[in-house]
Amino acid sequence: MQLSAPHYEERLTAPRSWWVITALVGVAGGVLMLPLGTLPMLGGLIGAAAMAGVVVSSYGSVRIRVVAGSLVAGDARIPLTALGEAEVLDAEEARAWRSYKADPRAFMLLRSYVPTALRIEITDPADPTPYVYLSTRKPKALAAALTAVRAA
Template sequence: MSDEDLRPPPDRAPRPVHSETLRAPVWWWLLLAVVTVVAVALALTVGARWWMWLLVIAVPALLAWLFVSLGRERIEVESDGQGGGTLYAGRARLPFDAIARSAVVPATAKQAAMGRQLDPEAFVVHRGYIPTMVIVVLDDPLDPTPYWLISTRDPEGLAAALPDNHYS
């Protein structure tokens, strides 16, 4: 078998229909820059010793690393246009055939969804600086995970990109 035989037909090739990266807010970076400038100015003013300079450089660098690592999480939905597709949340992936339904979790309901109502077996991709989420209820008897709870800046867009396989 050649590689061409293994590829899906062109009309069924998955295409991204929703994609976002959960980056840290811009104001965090601005605040870090301001605090760093103030710390350097203060260190210059007081004639800081070597260990103070180490702190002035190391602390902002560690915070920048934290912001970058928090902002690496990607949420993506690929669809083949024929009812098949995959939801990617970070390193996890969920095929469309395992999704029963999805719904937007507004900012006003986020605390309840992440608090008392959170099932310990749920898969969660949460970023506290993003106010809205989407809940994706699973329909897979082999998977003990009842649902995925995903932070997103575009909850309506993400929910619209997902299938609704719920039949009443």
């Protein structure tokens, strides 16, 4: 039961090129089974493509939502009262925060195929996590949604 409509919702789907790779994995599975005959080849093609498809789909199905006083990012549900200022990161700055500026204690929902991100400070003194890093295609809209929900 959802208490209120989401103020922001985004699904980080895998890029199309990953689905092409999934099809190629299926072809490779079929080629590996070809010496055993036609039916095993079809089974290898379908089985390998299905397994690769499950992996790509599960990795690419992460959602980011602002709803009911919480930021929901993947499996994490963070109350908005524990969040501080949000910083919109362009592609270059996001790359820096994914690499040499990164803190190992941070909660990072990263997707390498999404160039932009949002970094949000954690203000809860009991939480050792310094910030939340979220790969998002719409960092300004996410920051605006967080601000709007906190102001309401």
